[in-house]
Amino acid sequence: MMDLIKRYIYAVTQKLSESQRTEIEKELHGLIEDMLEDRGAHVETATNQEVEQVLLELGPPEEMAARYRGRERYLIGPGLIDSYKSVLRIVLYSLGILLSFAYIVDFFTSSEPAGELLIEYFVSLLNGEIQAFVWVTVIFAYLEYRGTKQVPKDAWKPYDLPIIPDPATQIKPIEPVLGIIFSLLFFVLFTFSIDLISVYRWDESLVAIPVFAQAAFAKYLPLIWILTAIGILQDIIKLIARKWTPQVVVVRVVFNIASVIGAIILLSDTTIWNPTFMDQLVQAGTLTPGNEAYDVVNSIWDRAREGLIYVIVIIAVIDTASVIMKLFRSKEGKTVLTK
Amino acid sequence: MSEEQDILHSLVQELRRGTIILGVLSQLSKPQYGYSLVTILQERGISVEAGTLYPLLRRLEKQGLLESEWDTNEARPRKYYIISSTGKDIYQKLYEEWKGMMTSLEGLVHDKGDEDDGSD
Numbered sequence: 001m002m003d004l005i006k007r008y009i010y011a012v013t014q015k016l017s018e019s020q021r022t023e024i025e026k027e028l029h030g031l032i033e034d035m036l037e038d039r040g041a042h043v044e045t046a047t048n049q050e051v052e053q054v055l056l057e058l059g060p061p062e063e064m065a066a067r068y069r070g071r072e073r074y075l076i077g078p079g080l081i082d083s084y085k086s087v088l089r090i091v092l093y094s095l096g097i098l099l100s101f102a103y104i105v106d107f108f109t110s111s112e113p114a115g116e117l118l119i120e121y122f123v124s125l126l127n128g129e130i131q132a133f134v135w136v137t138v139i140f141a142y143l144e145y146r147g148t149k150q151v152p153k154d155a156w157k158p159y160d161l162p163i164i165p166d167p168a169t170q171i172k173p174i175e176p177v178l179g180i181i182f183s184l185l186f187f188v189l190f191t192f193s194i195d196l197i198s199v200y201r202w203d204e205s206l207v208a209i210p211v212f213a214q215a216a217f218a219k220y221l222p223l224i225w226i227l228t229a230i231g232i233l234q235d236i237i238k239l240i241a242r243k244w245t246p247q248v249v250v251v252r253v254v255f256n257i258a259s260v261i262g263a264i265i266l267l268s269d270t271t272i273w274n275p276t277f278m279d280q281l282v283q284a285g286t287l288t289p290g291n292e293a294y295d296v297v298n299s300i301w302d303r304a305r306e307g308l309i310y311v312i313v314i315i316a317v318i319d320t321a322s323v324i325m326k327l328f329r330s331k332e333g334k335t336v337l338t339k
Numbered sequence: 340m341s342e343e344q345d346i347l348h349s350l351v352q353e354l355r356r357g358t359i360i361l362g363v364l365s366q367l368s369k370p371q372y373g374y375s376l377v378t379i380l381q382e383r384g385i386s387v388e389a390g391t392l393y394p395l396l397r398r399l400e401k402q403g404l405l406e407s408e409w410d411t412n413e414a415r416p417r418k419y420y421i422i423s424s425t426g427k428d429i430y431q432k433l434y435e436e437w438k439g440m441m442t443s444l445e446g447l448v449h450d451k452g453d454e455d456d457g458s459d
Contacts, residue, residue: 023418024397027373030417031389034374058390067394 002043004051005032008061015065024068032058076140079147084140090239091132094177099125101185109193169244169326176235183235187228191221201284209280216271227262230255244326252323256316263312273305359387359395361437364430367405370419396420404429 009028013021032054033043041050058064066072076084103121110117189196194217198208234255241248266272274280278298281287287294362385366376373396377389399405404426410417422430 026416027393027418030372030415031374031393033415035389038374038378057388059388064390064394067391068397070394070398 004048004055005029005043008032008055008058011061012064012068015062016068020068074144076137076144077147080140080144084136087140088133088136090173090177091136092129094180095128095132096125097177098181098184099128101181102188105185105188105193109196165243166329168329171238171242171244171248173239173242176238179235179238180232183228183231186231187224190217190224199281199286201286207284209277209284210274211277212272213274216269220266220269220272223262223265227258230258244323246327249323249327253320256320260313260316264309267305267309267312270305277301355387358437359385359391360399361430361433362387363392363395363399364404364422364426364433367420367422367426370408370421372410372417372419376420399426 009025009032012028013025016024032051035054035057036043036046036050039050039053041047099121102124103117106112106117106121107114112120194212194214195208195210197212198210201207201209234251237251238248278287278294278301281297282289282294287297359380362380362383363376366379371379373393374389376396377387377392380387380392396405396407400407400420404423405420406423407418407420410419
């Protein structure tokens, strides 16, 4: 009954590293022969039952191999599983939301039949989620693999314990996730479908009067892309830090300054606006020149273009002040604690 | 009932795990191969499964407590283990620890009276 014995030994050694295999194979062979002899049998002549008994005593090959390895093997071990789960959840949810937004944008802008779009949406959703799952898992499995090979870390010190997050300075994950989604929407809108930013009027058919002059606007696209990239980077940093630390605040302030500079560069060029906006409104029958309504809209149109810069600057200043306040508040809290 | 037995069984296994090492080290001043060691230990009332002992011997060797040599003169090749000088040193200290634990435990289990005054 050598066959069963060989199969057992193979099943054990398969699960061991190459360097251990030959010797453990030899060792197990000797052991099984010894055990058979102890029962008054011999390898060559042992009955099925005798071999079976010996192998049952040795136990399942997986457990035997695990004892030889001496440590548990994990794809993602207990040290990483919690962060793996939370990262996976964030990635899968935000990807789902993002693809759904993309679908909605597509639905309104694309000329493809609705049915095909819906199928495309489901396919991209399934595809994207599987890809995201695989990548997150691969990255964590690599971290696990590298972690087990690493030399022991420095001794743990109680002062390494993370500070209990102060609700005032905590960043909820939803905030940066929404930020990333809006950044991407912003990017898609300005890059691919700036004509969507229009005044719409239903006049037998849908009439859209674009706010921006697409050709003139196009040369500022790199600026939009840089701002989007900084914005997403900022959100990723927030997602990792999960609280307002000095670094996160600095990145936020840099983003605000960049936004203001970008807005000034963009808005100080008057050619980006649709030059015939007012005329088109008149043509669409919305307004009549000389009318009071026309004057009002005209002055709003003129002032809005200048006013937008101020609005952006004011928002940036308020935001900067509020995040610095948050940091200041947390500093105050810390000094109170240590007193 | 069977659940109780399971709990007892696993607790006994836990207790036994450490003592097996002491038992193994105590018997290896003369070279032994794995299965002969299983037999010796079982005869002396220390029940240990071959499937546990073989990996343990390899581990102790890797840690430098044992030395090994393959004997190919017999009918089948066997790996003989013998305690190293580091192993002897560690065995002595481990045994002292074990004795200390036994004494303390005996004290805890038998002299309950003293403890009762102290507690509460």
